[in-house]
Each structure stands twice: as C-alpha cells, then as structure tokens.
Amino acid sequence: MTDQAQLHKELIECMTANGSLRTEEWKRAAEAVPRHEFLRDGFFRVVAGTTPSAWTPTMQDSEGWLEACYEDESLVTQIAGTIVPADIRGEITRQPTSSSTLPSLVLRMLEDLRIEPESQVLEIGTGTGYSTAVLCARLGEEQVTSVEYDEDVASRARTALARLGMFPTLVEGDGLLGYAEEAPYDRVVATCGVRTVPSAWIEQTRPGGLILTTIGGWLGSSELARLTAHEDGTASGPLWGGGVSFMLARPQLPPLLGLLPDVSAGREREAVVGVDVLGNWTTRFIVQAALPHAQRLTLQQGGRTEDVLIDVASGSWAALYEEDGRSIVRQDGPDALWDAVEEQLGRWHAAGTPALEEFTVSITPQGQSISW
Secondary structure, eight states: OOHHHHHHHHHHHHHHHTTSOOSHHHHHHHHTOOGGGGOTTOEEEEOTTOSSOOEEEEOTTSTTHHHHHTSSSOEEEEETTTBOGGGOSSOBOSOEEEEEOOHHHHHHHHHHTTOOTTOOEEEEOOTTSHHHHHHHHHHOGGGEEEEESOHHHHHHHHHHHHHTTOOOEEEESOGGGOOGGGOOEEEEEEEEEESSOOHHHHHTEEEEEEEEEEEOOTTSOOEEEEEEEOTTSOEEEEBOOSOOOOOBOGGGSOOOOOSOOOTTSSEEEEOSSOGGGGGSHHHHHHHHHHOTTEEEEEEEETTEEEEEEEETTTOOEEEEEEETTEEEEEEESSSOHHHHHHHHHHHHHHTTOOOGGGOEEEEETTEEEEEO
16 A cells, blocks of 8 residues: 555545535545645645744645645645745745635535435635545535635636546535536535625526525625525525635625724723633624624734724724723714624523534525524
C-alpha cells in the first residue's frame, strides 16, 4: 500500500469512527475520491500565535503536504479573493476566501441530506471540487450540478475533477440564484454560509425535497439548518446544532462601514445584559437574529474599550462598556439596538434557554424567521 493509500484509508477510518460516515454507500464514495487531487495547487496554514492570523503557503513539493491533505481539517486555498499559495513567499495576514472543508463535515452533511440513488442534487459552492467529486462517486455526474461564484476557483475545480474522469454540470455564477436550467432538484446543499436562505433555492427544489445550508450573519455565529420545501413555496426545518461555520456567500458579506457615527452621543443607561453575550456562540446567534444588519467593532472611547454595534440598514448604534462592575450601554438612532437584544434574550430565558437544536427556521414570501 502506498503512503497516499494508507493515509486515505486512515482518514476513512477516522470519519467512520467519529460518526461522520454512517452508511456503506457514502463510505464507498469517500474511498473513491483522493483528497490530494484537489489540493495540488497547495494551501495555506495558519502561523501559530499570530494575531490577526497570518497564513503561510504549503505547496505540493513541501514536506508534510500529502499528510496534511488527509488530515480531517479545513485547508485554506485562497486569501483576499484572488491570492493563492503560489503567489506568496512568507506570510500574509488577509482574510481567507476559499477553502477545502474538513472531510468529516462534508460527509456528515451529505449523510444528513438523505440522498436517494435517483436524487438530483444542486451544490452551492464548488470550492476545490472535493465534495462535488464525492457526490459524483455516489450518484453519477449526470445527477450533480455545482455552482461556484469565483471563476478561478471554478476553473481549478474543473481541472481536478477532470483528472478523476468526472464531468458534472459546473456553473460559474452567483449560487444564491441557484441554477434553474437543471431544476427541479431533490436536494440542495450549500458549502457557503448565508444570512437568509434565497427564495431561488426553494423555488428550484421539488416539494418534499431537502435544503441543507448554514445560516449565519455578520456577528460570526452560524448553524446548519435542514429545511423541507413545501407545496406552497415555503420551507421550514430545524437547526442542526454543532456550531458549524462556513465563509459567507460573497454577495452577502457585510458592506464597508464608511464614516462612523458619533458614538460619544446618545442615551446612556445601565444594561440589563452585558457585552459578554457576544462572546458566547449561542447567545451571539440569538443577538444576531435580533439584529440581522448589525456589525461589531471595538473602539477606544474616553480612555476605555467599548464594543460597538452598528446597524448598516438604519444607522442605529449601541456602545457597551464595563464600569465599576456594571455594564453600561449608550445608544442612538431610529432603533434602540440593545433594547431589542435584551428583549430577544429575555424571551429566550423565559422559554427555558432552549438549545439551538430546538430552533426552527421558516421561509415564507414575507421573509425568514427563526423561532423556538
């Protein structure tokens, strides 16, 4: 057995042991797809101890490249929208924009989609093409359609898939629009995060079909949701839990804030809820649902550090700080942002602080709602 084959075998065993691979059909599909074929252009690894995170390239001829390809972890393949490993000598501190998702999450999501042998599948976010290849190995290329926003990323995925003799329908475009030409689909799976589930995905899914996507937002908390499309054009389903995070779809990334409001003004009071709720994954998700257009930043104000939330839709803002063991909030604008946060968290506490797995997402013509 070659080193590559042994590493691949160990990865399959790892995913089986941790419960990501639960059926023989998906195990055979995973065994048929060598992950290193989708990482031949290299990847970035984080430099330990750097803040903000710095990234350094690992190329195919680098020591440890092959072993890393078969580790069960996500590997960044693009930074700042255009930069690939071959472009860098040394380190870079910009934000990642494309990656190869950890294989166990890919297989867990595909297992959770309950795909049948005859299923037509739409994948949003081709990325390296690894998950696309696993779908092809399970279903056949004629049943797989994958949409990638980035033209260069799509081109590299197409090349990697061709090396394995796989030629699914690959589309370069905005995945939030789906791909009507191959609709309807039995299953839709997104490997990018969304703030709101696009209506096109629901319209292009057969009634009874499933949509698996990560719902998140600009405050950085997200969860998997599995939605069922209904005859009336709506969709609903539970959050899946587990704190799953994907990069947001590029059209839904937060806008640049531009000129900041004068956060020294406004009405000040003692806060019922402190800023620490933004440090917890669950409560941050709830805050984010209450303030879907809010961005967070940290400012030095009057000799102290303040956490500031700015609603880019209304221009409203809230600034929080600690003083003598108390939480103080100052806010201004058309909407009292922190009042909305405290009301939302108050309802959640009154309901007994249900876990995110007990939340339900509903999509109707009026919009998206998340309830418990």
